[in-house]
Amino acid sequence: MLVHGAAANSRWWDHLAPSLLDENFGHVVAIDLSGHGDSGWRTVYSREQWAAEVIGLVKGLGISSTPLLVGHSLGGVIAIEAVFREPEAWSGLIVVDSAIGWSFPRLGERKFGVDHRSPRKYADPSDAVSHFRVVPAQPRPAEHLMEHIASQSLRGDAISGWTWKFDPSILTRKREAALAPWEEVADAMKGRFGYIRGEQSVLVNEQQFQTVAQKIGHQNALTIRHAHHHLILDDPEAFLSALAILRVRWAGAARAR
Numbered sequence: 001m002l003v004h005g006a007a008a009n010s011r012w013w014d015h016l017a018p019s020l021l022d023e024n025f026g027h028v029v030a031i032d033l034s035g036h037g038d039s040g041w042r043t044v045y046s047r048e049q050w051a052a053e054v055i056g057l058v059k060g061l062g063i064s065s066t067p068l069l070v071g072h073s074l075g076g077v078i079a080i081e082a083v084f085r086e087p088e089a090w091s092g093l094i095v096v097d098s099a100i101g102w103s104f105p106r107l108g109e110r111k112f113g114v115d116h117r118s119p120r121k122y123a124d125p126s127d128a129v130s131h132f133r134v135v136p137a138q139p140r141p142a143e144h145l146m147e148h149i150a151s152q153s154l155r156g157d158a159i160s161g162w163t164w165k166f167d168p169s170i171l172t173r174k175r176e177a178a179l180a181p182w183e184e185v186a187d188a189m190k191g192r193f194g195y196i197r198g199e200q201s202v203l204v205n206e207q208q209f210q211t212v213a214q215k216i217g218h219q220n221a222l223t224i225r226h227a228h229h230h231l232i233l234d235d236p237e238a239f240l241s242a243l244a245i246l247r248v249r250w251a252g253a254a255r256a257r
Helices: 017-022 047-061 074-085 125-130 143-151 182-189 206-216 236-256
Strands: 068-072 092-096 154-157 161-164 193-198 221-224
Touching: 017 236, 047 074, 068 074, 074 092, 074 182, 092 182, 092 236, 125 143, 125 154, 125 161, 182 193, 182 206, 193 206, 193 236, 206 221, 221 236
Parallel strands: 068 092, 092 193, 193 221
Antiparallel strands: 154 161
């Protein structure tokens, strides 16, 4: 079960899903959270509501086994909330470059380059695709990935113009209640809490990463060298390898018990 970050959508995982199937991860499910992708918009958004959507989708699909839950950026925070609510519903949790015990930046702030007041419209979809950027800013990932994600993130038509699918109000939602206690979630997962970060991430510094690693075990905390916050685009192969490493380590730990 794959959960995207803020202002993203399920299509950010398209380039990874075939490899996950080839590696026998089983069925692959990626959600469009409300206010994102092809899902509907709400009047009010909250981390708790998005977590309920993740739980609800798994139940609605009637999945008999307990899925591995993977969340990138804000998706990782939402994944933690989902596991906190129903820890027995998941076989494992992997958080990808998320701010889980420290301040998470507000993407609607001017310094992150997102204009939430009046989203720009483009007369031509190719023009929109050429202006697509990741946030926070970093060296541009592979062009074919950027073009695919951008083209799948557009809505509109030739008459009204083209703009991005996400609801701009997700970036300005009010401050919420305290984050679900990730330390308690780590305890509840009994060694099946993984954390992957990009070495050059602007959201997760070395000290923060080490704090997480000390809690969940250094064998469950991995760094992808030279990658930035959007590491699933920077180095997809390394990310897939990190998932495989965690799965092998967890299987070995289970046999040892």
